[in-house]
Amino acid sequence: SQQGEEDPQALSIQEGENATMNCSYKTSINNLQWYRQNSGRGLVHLILIRSNEREKHSGRLRVTLDTSKKSSSLLITASRAADTASYFCATDRAEYGNKLVFGAGTILRVKS
Amino acid sequence: EAQVTQNPRYLITVTGKKLTVTCSQNMNHEYMSWYRQDPGLGLRQIYYSMNVEVTDKGDVPEGYKVSRKEKRNFPLILESPSPNQTSLYFCASSLTYGGYNEQFFGPGTRLTVL
Numbered sequence: 001s002q003q004g005e006e007d008p009q010a011l012s013i014q015e016g017e018n019a020t021m022n023c024s025y026k027t028s029i030n031n032l033q034w035y036r037q038n039s040g041r042g043l044v045h046l047i048l049i050r051s052n053e054r055e056k057h058s059g060r061l062r063v064t065l066d067t068s069k070k071s072s073s074l075l076i077t078a079s080r081a082a083d084t085a086s087y088f089c090a091t092d093r094a095e096y097g098n099k100l101v102f103g104a105g106t107i108l109r110v111k112s
Numbered sequence: 113e114a115q116v117t118q119n120p121r122y123l124i125t126v127t128g129k130k131l132t133v134t135c136s137q138n139m140n141h142e143y144m145s146w147y148r149q150d151p152g153l154g155l156r157q158i159y160y161s162m163n164v165e166v167t168d169k170g171d172v173p174e175g176y177k178v179s180r181k182e183k184r185n186f187p188l189i190l191e192s193p194s195p196n197q198t199s200l201y202f203c204a205s206s207l208t209y210g211g212y213n214e215q216f217f218g219p220g221t222r223l224t225v226l
Contacts, residue, residue, distance in 0.1 A: 030212070032211070040200065040220065041220060042220055043215070043217045092211025099157075099209060105155075
């Protein structure tokens with residue numbers, strides 16, 4: 001079953017600061033994705049990073065993947081109040097038949 | 113506009129009264145999935161479908177049924193709802209199965225079973 005793999009569980013920062021969230025997994029993957037969820041709404045895809053990639057950028061988002069450590073991080077630079085949301089990583093692990101499996105998420109609060 | 117729609121968005125019902133939550137996507141996606149989200153438990157998959165007439169159980173299928181008669185629709189059926197099925201439900205779709213494609217999520221259905 002899906003288990004929380006994001007770290008920290010919750011993060012509170014001031015507007016303008018950077019926010020870093022981490023995701024760890026146990027077995028090899030082909031792809032890792034990050035999603036954002038605003039309170040009570042559907043998840044929105046942010047970035048997909050493949051196992052042979054080490055870093056990807058999208059606007060203020062930077063995702064890194066370290067397959068040797070089986071971990072990924074999502075960095076949001078110059079955070080805004082509108083970045084307040086839950087952030088989930090999702091992996092396609094062989095132990096789950098390569099289907100996409102979501103972690104429990106990190107709750108980010110950006111104070112203005 | 114590419115989207116996944118769900119109806120109803122909110123539903124309050126009573127134990128044992130059969131209900132259906134509809135899900136439809138307009139992106140010609142092969143893969144569709146239902147999740148439930150509960151506080152502290154994250155997103156758990158209920159059922160998924162890799163194509164028309166192909167469905168399979170997810171992690172928490174008990175008490176639910178699905179069907180995939182058309183590519184665009186993937187309804188979730190609760191034959192005899194119970195209070196432990198009170199939850200926030202999401203339908204999602206992607207081009208194909210697996211992690212190679214992003215999943216598009218519907219807006220959610222908040223279900224309360226009394």
